[in-house]
Amino acid sequence: MVLKLHGFFFSTCTLRVATVLKEYNVPFEFVAVKLEEHGHKAPEYMQIQPFGQVPYIDDDGFVLYESRAICRYIAAKYRSNLAGPTLLPDVSTEVEKYARFEQAASVEAWNFDFYASTAAAELVYNPGYHGIPTNEVQAKKLIDSLNKTLDVYDQILAKQKYVAGDDITLVDLFHITYGNFLHTKGFINLEDEKRPNVRRWWRDITSRPSWQAVKDGLSPSS
Template sequence: MAAIKVHGTPFSTASARVLATLYEKEVEFEFVPVDMKAGEHKKESFLSINPFGQVPGFEHGDLKLFESRAITKYVANEYAEKGTDLVCGDSKKKAIIGLWMEVEAHQFDPVTSKLTWELAVKPMYGMATDKAVVEENEAKLAKVLDVYESRLAKSKYLGCESFTLVDLHHLPNVHYLMGTEIKKLFDSRPHVSAWIADITARPAWSKVLAMQKQQ
């Protein structure tokens, strides 16, 4: 049995981030499905891993972690010699990666999470999309992607010249939004479009999508 356990659902953007990282690092793990519809993420057994009652929860021996980006950083550093190098180089390169990780967390994720909810998740449950929220966040995302387009004109990936955690962290929301009207914002920026085609074609991400189909 794998020493690592991931508690969650592959449909969760945060869980998918962690799963993609483990696949990139070629690390064995046990996936423990959490039935969120049944409220399993609010039960005491799960709250002992993630006290906020949100997926994912992560266990490695006696270490318990939550918050997907903290987990991906741990995996990338703990298994630095395995699989894909997701942290890239010397201290200056790591600083640049850290910078763009902050951009993803504070600029990209807030707007894309709202758009994912309105355009991808709500329709699944027969809920009405709030067009005002979509319009507001579409404009915000356009500004973020203008910055990305400029960056990606100079660098193949956001953090450095190779695929890192920075790029990986974008995958879950990008995946959902590429199936919505927001796809036009990515497609209309050639460097962003090429970057998305590259990162979404990675074998590790394909394994996460395969997990979704099995659920």
């Protein structure tokens, strides 16, 4: 039975999972959840995802939600699909590398995504979908904080190729969706010449075939 990815065609978290599925060459069926019709809040949906969010996967009866947890699961289960770096260090054989991975994962969650996802909500989702005016003061604070994070990233990436070391990991991929969303809308500049190391890293991770395959959104044939 092919893995099913239930989500919204252009949601950042759904595309995060789709990117990793593509990295591991895992065939999957995309099942569209109609957010515009509040399909994610339907009782039958919330029986599976009690927070009413996207995405979740059904891998031959194994159901899992939360995009980063799903990505870790894919990386652990389909590790043998990759000839190169597995994207998720093995804690039993690469304990120090795994610790660096978890350190970077915490940084991504709390120093990047916390500001990026909240800024996206404040600047785009609230006014565009919920009819809530942007709080300009709050939005500026979030973007300023995100730019400070990127300044630190430039220092880190001056010493290593990727955020967890010299091998690419899931953590690098975790940045792509919200980074791309804010970058393409002009709220942040991930190719700023003032941050040459961030620019090099960003061009590297966003040029991967996995992201290129999903960046324009998913369809039932994806």
